[in-house]
């Protein structure tokens with residue numbers, strides 16, 4: 001009984017299973033029936049174009065073929081598993097031709113376009129292993145492999161589908177990708193998430209998002225079926241590449257494939273066999289398994305200039321002006337050449353170069369970041385040689401801005417700080433290591449042995465140094481490194497260090513995002529601002545208050561700062577008030593807290609905000625584009641006795657969630673009253689010093705001291721050459737992006753973007769003891785070039801879509817202070833000279849076999865007239881007054 005019941009249950013189970021499998025069988029399918037040849041028409045259409053307001057022609061490749069398929073074998077126990085034979089025939093290419101301004105389309109045979117050998121290979125049959133719609137293997141004859149195979153991969157990928165809605169991971173010509181299916185009756189839609197594909201994509205990009213490349217790809221295929229047989233497939237892929245935050249520079253590549261069943265006729269019978277291997281062995285052609293993923297091979301550069309051209313005598317790139325567009329353009333070329341070059345050639349170039357072109361070559365070799373170029377630099381530079389110090393300095397300034405540094409660079413820097421003799425070079429080296437560590441952490445290389453070692457070098461260095469000036473350098477390096485684990489160390493110095501270190505540590509804390517400003521950090525900042533434990537420098541209190549006001553401000557902190565204003569000196573209170581008002585009217589999220597608090601009329605009291613004093617904060621708009629904002633800010637702090645103490649000017653780029661401090665120049669003077677007034681006994685002890693500290697692109701550079709002490713000042717005043725001091729000069733790479741993609745059609749796309757900046761920042765400090773005025777002029781000259789290139793192609797076809805954009809501009813920031821007037825007179829001027837802009841959109845399309853090349857280009861250039869950026873009204877009035885009092889140089 002028992003066994004009978006068990007047997008009955010077993011039969012029931014089997015029946016159930018059968019029903020389930022037949023339901024599954026319904027969604028499964030034998031696509032191809034044996035003994036029939038299915039003939040499809042295949043159309044391929046690939047376009048590449050600019051999105052530009054100027055109508056630049058597009059490049060287009062159109063081809064069509066007849067595709068014959070038949071079932072070679074199927075699995076006896078599972079007919080949905082098949083081996084399919086495919087052959088492309090009559091491959092034809094449409095080429096558009098301009099004949100006397102008339103565009104006509106001509107049809108060219110495969111042989112005419114591909115050459116005899118490739119054309120023959122393209123027509124060779126191939127096989128694919130199809131299992132319930134999934135392409136599980138691609139088989140090709142030995143002769144058929146090569147670039148033409150990519151076109152076959154593109155075709156076969158169209159045959160991959162499933163009859164169940166849902167998401168899966170699939171391998172096809174695009175790589176291994178997330179695919180989502182929607183099935184309704186005889187219609188199947190396949191959407192491929194190209195951003196998820198493994199096997200093709202971004203090789204490298206800049207660590208700063210603002211200088212990245214936006215990639216927006218989409219892919220949709222629509223299948224129409226009838227009785228389980230594919231009637232047609234339309235697949236469309238759109239790839240959009242644009243420079244982040246530039247609406248002008250954008251390239252669009254579309255790739256459309258279409259397959260349509262034309263006819264079916266009687267064909268060869270299926271081959272019997274127990275396994276695929278057995279079937280393959282029976283065939284006359286020798287097939288081998290090949291990868292279905294497209295192979296985005298490195299293309300060797302055809303038109304790239306060779307390094308040798310730079311080596312020709314008399315052909316040296318003579319660099320007169322680094323801040324010109326022509327120089328940044330040359331810089332791109334050289335970087336690309338150096339990336340291809342061997343160490344021996346780079347070294348040869350360095351040793352042969354003239355003294356004037358060496359700095360330029362060093363910039364390029366560092367930006368190239370290839371192992372060969374870095375190895376050549378290590379061999380060329382002698383860190384212990386006094387005569388080479390200017391080159392070592394050049395190397396350091398180049399290294400600090402490398403957009404994607406390698407561990408080799410870090411290694412060289414560590415070696416350098418162990419060897420250099422000049423203390424300022426050593427200091428620069430330490431500051432640079434911090435910046436490189438930060439970039440490598442951004443590249444997710446923070447745990448690399450070399451990076452760990454560098455981090456330890458910084459922490460140990462800080463702990464071991466005795467002198468304040470040494471400690472300051474390590475703190476600056478930590479400011480660049482932005483490592484969360486160093487926050488406790490920074491807090492310790494902010495709270496307990498002497499004034500200079502407290503200031504530096506606080507400025508390092510300022511560079512961290514708000515999420516790191518924990519309760520513990522805020523408590524320490526409050527102790528500094530409210531001076532509950534000890535007295536602090538005004539600049540330290542200011543920095544502490546600023547962090548509390550800007551990084552996730554708490555109601556309590558804002559209120560307490562407002563309440564404390566009355567108890568502090570007038571200048572500091574004035575500055576803080578002005579800062580709070582700026583935040584209140586800004587676009588920043590933090591303004592809400594301050595707006596809330598100022599609803600309280602007791603706090604938002606006229607007497608709280610109407611303060612006397614010269615100190616002030618100002619901010620304004622420099623430029624606005626569709627998705628980026630450039631702002632400038634200015635902050636001036638005066639001493640309690642009304643003398644100029646420090647000015648901070650900055651230019652910040654804000655875009656979506658990203659913020660980048662393009663530049664910050666902080667100019668500090670101490671003890672000026674001693675200089676200008678007849679020194680009383682007490683003042684004699686006061687140090688006179690003036691210095692400038694510059695941050696560029698979120699990277700702090702080693703501060704420069706103009707003079708330190710009265711004797712130093714005098715010797716510099718009398719020994720002065722009258723020439724401005726160079727702060728930064730050189731070429732750097734801002735944008736560095738390379739991406740290789742296998743398009744659905746089997747063509748390959750390469751996106752290469754370089755953005756170089758040539759910078760020359762100089763500062764001029766003039767102190768006129770007789771007129772008791774001082775003038776600081778900071779001049780920034782910049783040349784910017786962008787090369788945005790998209791290549792689409794295969795063996796027989798190549799389209800290059802290129803955008804070149806150049807800009808040249810000059811910024812100036814002048815501060816004139818008349819100290820001995822009462823009240824102090826001060827005039828600030830921030831402005832820009834005329835800006836030159838040029839852009840060129842070009843396109844070239846070639847069929848190498850046919851010696852046919854089409855070229856087209858459109859460009860434009862314009863100048864934006866110079867202008868002065870408005871600061872506050874009182875300043876303009878003061879400037880008018882002071883300029884009127886200036887002695888006329890003509891007299």
Ligand SMILES: *[C@@H]1O[C@H](CO)[C@@H](O)[C@H](O)[C@H]1NC(C)=O
Pocket residue numbers: 166167178179180193
């Ligand atoms: C499938 O993928 C699509 C797009 O990638 C996504 O929107 C959807 O949520 C996914 N569905 C499931 C069930 O994971």
Ligand SMILES: *[C@@H]1O[C@H](CO)[C@@H](O)[C@H](O)[C@H]1NC(C)=O
Pocket residue numbers: 205206209210211212213214244656658
């Ligand atoms: C810009 O580019 C990078 C990659 O190069 C990307 O990760 C980033 O999200 C892009 N978009 C914006 C708005 O910055």
Ligand SMILES: *[C@@H]1O[C@H](CO)[C@@H](O)[C@H](O)[C@H]1NC(C)=O
Pocket residue numbers: 075076077078081274275276
């Ligand atoms: C045939 O299909 C069955 C069931 O799916 C499977 O177990 C078997 O391995 C397949 N045979 C071959 C030769 O692929």
Ligand SMILES: *[C@@H]1O[C@H](CO)[C@@H](O)[C@H](O)[C@H]1NC(C)=O
Pocket residue numbers: 601602603605606607608
């Ligand atoms: C503003 O503040 C002053 C001094 O602190 C006080 O005398 C005055 O009453 C306040 N006004 C308001 C409207 O709260």
Ligand SMILES: *[C@@H]1O[C@H](CO)[C@@H](O)[C@H](O)[C@H]1NC(C)=O
Pocket residue numbers: 849850851
């Ligand atoms: C293309 O140019 C090369 C060299 O200039 C020549 O040898 C070749 O015959 C040309 N081919 C055609 C199809 O014109």
